[in-house]
Structures are given as structure tokens and as C-alpha cells.
Amino acid sequence: MCDQCGTAYQSLSQHWSRSQSCEYRSLSGHQREIVRGLLLGDGSLEANDLAYLRCASKRLEHLQWVSDELGWLARGVTYDSSDTYRLRTMSHPNLGRYWTWMEAPSTGYSLTPTAARVWYACDGTLTFGGSSDVPQVVFTATADAKRAAIRQLLAQRGFQPMEWQRRVALPREKTKPWLKWLGEPTPGSEYKWCTDETTYRQLR
Ligand SMILES: [Zn+2]
Numbered sequence: 001m002c003d004q005c006g007t008a009y010q011s012l013s014q015h016w017s018r019s020q021s022c023e024y025r026s027l028s029g030h031q032r033e034i035v036r037g038l039l040l041g042d043g044s045l046e047a048n049d050l051a052y053l054r055c056a057s058k059r060l061e062h063l064q065w066v067s068d069e070l071g072w073l074a075r076g077v078t079y080d081s082s083d084t085y086r087l088r089t090m091s092h093p094n095l096g097r098y099w100t101w102m103e104a105p106s107t108g109y110s111l112t113p114t115a116a117r118v119w120y121a122c123d124g125t126l127t128f129g130g131s132s133d134v135p136q137v138v139f140t141a142t143a144d145a146k147r148a149a150i151r152q153l154l155a156q157r158g159f160q161p162m163e164w165q166r167r168v169a170l171p172r173e174k175t176k177p178w179l180k181w182l183g184e185p186t187p188g189s190e191y192k193w194c195t196d197e198t199t200y201r202q203l204r
Helices: 012-018 029-040 060-073 093-102 113-123 144-156 172-182 197-203
Strands: 044-047 051-057 074-081 084-089 124-127 136-140 162-164 167-169
Touching: 029 051, 029 060, 029 093, 029 113, 044 093, 051 060, 051 093, 060 074, 060 084, 060 113, 113 124, 113 136, 113 172, 136 172, 144 167
Parallel strands: none
Antiparallel strands: 044 051, 051 084, 074 084, 124 136, 136 167, 162 167
């Protein structure tokens, strides 16, 4: 449904690109945070004329949740192959400004719980083992520039990130503060909020 003319369209992006009277609706602050969260992880921008965003996962419920958070920007979730689902957004002029995030997030950006929650639900892991009962929050980032930038974003928020083997990890004493900062577990990713190993394995 177009918010300006009140008409339902199969493709709002097409309607807005062709219409004389209706314009592309701007992304809300919440939608921008969801987009940033996806790009911190393994979401990627593609382009026809305009940029759109894609994200793949084996967890359907997770992608459906992301799709709901994106609201009208999302074009839905489809089954791809080998148990993989894909979410994509419509093509939208506001997404063009995030091309640089494909390399690394902007260091002028201050990480929010909204973006971090999406990022962690997509790409964060809890790692058990070692001498401690407390699991560790770990992110994989193989590109050096991206790893350096996400370390900086996490450090600015006081999470004291460490780097090892192309991963960024938080110290174990930061696991619970991190999960608390993010807020409620997200649908399809509840196990990532579970610091008890037995329950974690059951949920996963
Ligand atoms: Zn319209």
C-alpha cells in the first residue's frame, strides 16, 4: 500500500520510480538500524538501477522476523535451495549510502542495541568450553578492514573486544551485559541468548 495515494501495488518500488505524483517513502530510523545490523553481518547490497539488500539464512523464522522489522521495505522471504532461505528488500534510493558498509561500517557510526540485536541474531555465536562456565560472544569477520571497524564500534560501547583468528570476541564477563544490552531474544535465534550450555544445545 502506497502511503501517498493509498493504492495497493505489487511493487511499490516500481510504482514510486514511475509515478509523477508519489515519491519514494524515506526509510525510518528503525529501518535504517535494521539495515545497518544486516550489513554488519553477512547481508549484502546488490543493484539493479538502485540498491537493494539481500540476506540468507537457514533459519526461516529468523528471516521472517527481520522481514517484519523492515516493514514495507522488505519484499519477503523465499526458499532458495539446500535448506537456505533468502530475504530481499525492494530497490530503494536511500540504500545507496550504505555501499561503503560492504567494506566496513562507518567509524562515525555509534552502534545501537537495535542494530546490534539484528547483527548478533544473524551472525553472532556463543562459544562454550574452556575453563569457564560462561560462554563467549564471538563474531567472524574475515576482512581486516571490517574486523578493525567492528572492534572499534564494540569498544566505543565499552565491550572491550579482543581479536583472535579473524574473529572478534568479547571477554566472558561481557557476555551477560551484552545480552542484556541487546534486549529480548529474537524469534528463531533464542538459543543465542541462552548462557546455560545444556539448554543452549536443546534449543539449538
Ligand atoms: Zn502512490
